Amino acid sequence: MTKAVEERQRVVIRFAGDSGDGMQLTGDRFTNATAVLGNDLATLPDFPAEIRAPAGTVHGVSAFQIQFASEDITTPGDHPNVLVAMNPAALKAELDSVEKGGTIIVNEDAFIQRNLEKAHYTSNPLEDGTLDGYQVYRVPMTSITVRAVEELGLSRKEAERSKNMFALGLVSWMYGRPTDVTLNWLQKKFGDKPQVYDANVAAFKAGYNFGETTELFGTSYRVPPAPAEPGTYRNVSGASALAMGLVAASVRSGLPLFYASYPITPASELLHELSRLKNFGVRTLQAEDEIAAAGIALGASFAGHLGVTGTSGPGMDLKAETIGLAVVLELPMVIIDVQRAGPSTGMPTKTEASDLLMALFGRHGESPMPVVAAYTPGNCFDAAIEACRIAVAHRTPVVLLSDTFLSNSSEPWRIPEVDSLPVIDPRFATGPNAGTEFLPYLRDENLARPWAVPGTPGLRHQIGGLEKDESGSISYDGPNHERMTHLRAAKVAKIADDIPPLEVDDPDGSAEVLVLGWGSTYGTIRAAARCVRERGLSVATAHLYHLNPFPKNTGEVVRAYRKVLIPEMNMGQLAMLIRARYLVDAIGYSKIQGLPIFAGELEDRILEVMQA
Template identity: 65%
Template sequence: MDDRVPGGKDVRRLTRVVIRFAGDSGDGMQLTGDRFTAGTAAFGNDLSTLPDFPAEIRAPAGTLHGVSSFQLHFADHDILTPGDAPDVLVAMNPAALKANIADVPRGAEIIVDTDEFTERALRKVGYGASPLEDGSLDGYRVHPVPLTAMTVEALKDFDLSRKEAERSKNMFALGLLSWMYNRPAEGPEKFLTAKFARKPDIAAANLAAFRAGWNFGETTEDFAVSYEVAPASTAFPTGTYRNISGNLALSYGLVAASRQADLPLYLGSYPITPASDILHELSKHKNFGVRTFQAEDEIAGIGAALGAAFGGSLAVTTTSGPGVALKSETIGLAVSLELPLLVIDIQRGGPSTGLPTKTEQADLLQAMYGRNGEAPVPIVAPRTPADCFDAAMEAARIALTYRTPVLLLSDGYLANGSEPWRIPEVD
């Protein structure tokens, strides 16, 4: 649905939009998507996000394996998924276009950085000719924008090399999309000022790139229409909301459970994607009596947590599928000793070491039966990123009430995705 709004440049009202930002791992697509999401949350839309990282460790620039993307679905009503087909694809290079074009429906808008569509870059991903010129994109509304050149031009008065100036092109794209969807500019500007407070020149350059993108949308004839998605005021019960990811909600749930139980929180953990964020977050909360221990391996992590449970702490260990396999013996020991222990499994794809940045809900049978002898363990599974808070509280309640280890099964999409969360009243 789109209704025209009278006055000024043509503004059309939409009920929902799915946007996907895509580019190289170093192009800042996750930061761009995160900042657009923060502005959308502040505006009052319901939203759901899907960050998609490459499984490889920094694949060569400009290759299909190195494409990183961030998808955001926002609406004026209650939504439940980050969407399937993007209405808008922002492609920072040929690899990003080729990796994502199959998901984009005909008639959707595609914004491309034409500066990156060089003969060498096209050849690297198997394009025989430029898709911007060979007619293969005729079914889409394509906006060719020299993003890189315009960013460099906007920053010509700054003491930056061309390479340093080019790094701000994601902020140019953010400014353009913020104008296009009538997102408030104050949020990104405040964020950039705070993030680069110790580097005022870098802050000023990023702000200039953001404003240049906004102004380009305002003045160019290529973007004759901007869009508006009204706040989802009827979708939310009354309360105070914030945008939250699954791992952050889970971390807060663990701290809240420890306060409710009046027990110190102890995390024994070995870093593993996509669970490491919980270790990073809980290490910041020593003021709430939280102790974090980064162990030398998965077995040491759960062994230390089980010892903390024996000593009277609310004990937690975090991991993914490969770690659950290693922890199974100690989980069986916790069952035998009747000790409360939270084993948090942020699931990822594939057997063995698998695909760290891809997701599957692949560990249910391992969680149910992956121990020797008779050792049943309750399992709690959140349904959305915000629900991870309540799931952590419920898992802790079961563990402490029934003196048993509890497995909490989240996954990579819930862990890294985000949505509005109603902050609970402490009472």
């Protein structure tokens, strides 16, 4: 029987199951096959903080969402067209987000009384009309998987574990994903464990063949490749891109990378990635605490390495002290904050972008420092290089902001030519700079001081947290302190000469509303603006990559529009800065639900602002 193949422009699929069901892995593998096929894509992993939350409960549901398309897309999608629910809890947790009339594929075997109770269903949703209006496919995934692997001599529990591969196989068939990408990966991953490998392959193929041969599914879908600039592509998550960016900065500066960090969700991924790259001369150190991690990185910088520390909000609280020291020592250092929902422990696995003001101001005294914010998973690569470049060129600690969403989500990424990446010149001091003397706080044209690393003959100097005068001696002189305070501020402000202007996307030049963003809202803002423009309306967008200092033309840009709308995953932090700095009556739009802003929500808000 030949089945019908329908073409789709874009599809949003959400895989949901128990946190032990391997949904992240399933989503990840589906993403890779999709990437290799050449679709544009964006992903959104969404999982609980507990490693193994009580099985079968709603709060233990782990989900992975992917949007893929034959056109340029910028978000993981607002509402899934397809939900794969591995148990009743997953259905309960995710059903509300599915588009009306959407497709729901359930693991029918899991809808037993005990699981229904755990999910607090009083009757079986597959039978009580809950799913009326949806296209529901009831697939006994567990039992078919067990049957498919029964000859391998696995225990039932082990056999059941492969059911996520069955689901992957089935959905791969539905959307015409290449199977070799997944099979090759299984070979690489489990090649040395033949039984596990065989079980996963058997389950995957069983899922694929189930779609192809049973009459349950009449149609499969084809999503053609998206047009893209020529080049070699790969799929990349924000965390990997960030790790590769740091290594690239190390290679392009000739400075050994020294990454000190304390385990914290969601920044640990960076420590894991970098600790595998020892053959690049990368030193990674898991410190005793967040404070030590910052201190060790700063010590490494003093010693002439590229000192980097990474954390999330709670760790930023603790690192503030060391960052303040770095501000006064005027040494290159990069502090990565993968933001998560706060305050305090907050929601460790959920995204938020509420550390902007902290990055700018979260230290005692006048302690200005540059802030760079990555805005897409792939851009994390460039942002890492940019943060290191500014740190080294201007002899200053730099905060690089990412967030949980950026870190975990992924997108196709055009691999850059290594030769096209910026060269970072450490410009180490090699000799005296004032006659026969060496003055550690004598400034260059950037107002940056010399970086004289220990071991350099004749450049011995002593620096520290106490206020210095321009010769580097301790000074308690009031006017000197004021002068040094202004100098440190001027040094950071001057970085504006060294960054590109803020670009505005205003296709017809007639927009009255500017949507200004920063960080991971980039994709949402672009998607929402596109929808607005498809209605024949005009809207402008701009995205701040440098949050301190702002690009020089920022004031000009925000004053050029009748209204400025600033969507943020916080209570209006950039809006506050824009208002304060430029006296522009910016309008904030906040979402603080641990999830990215949806394009549809923002579109509605833009339309409202236009009409007001």
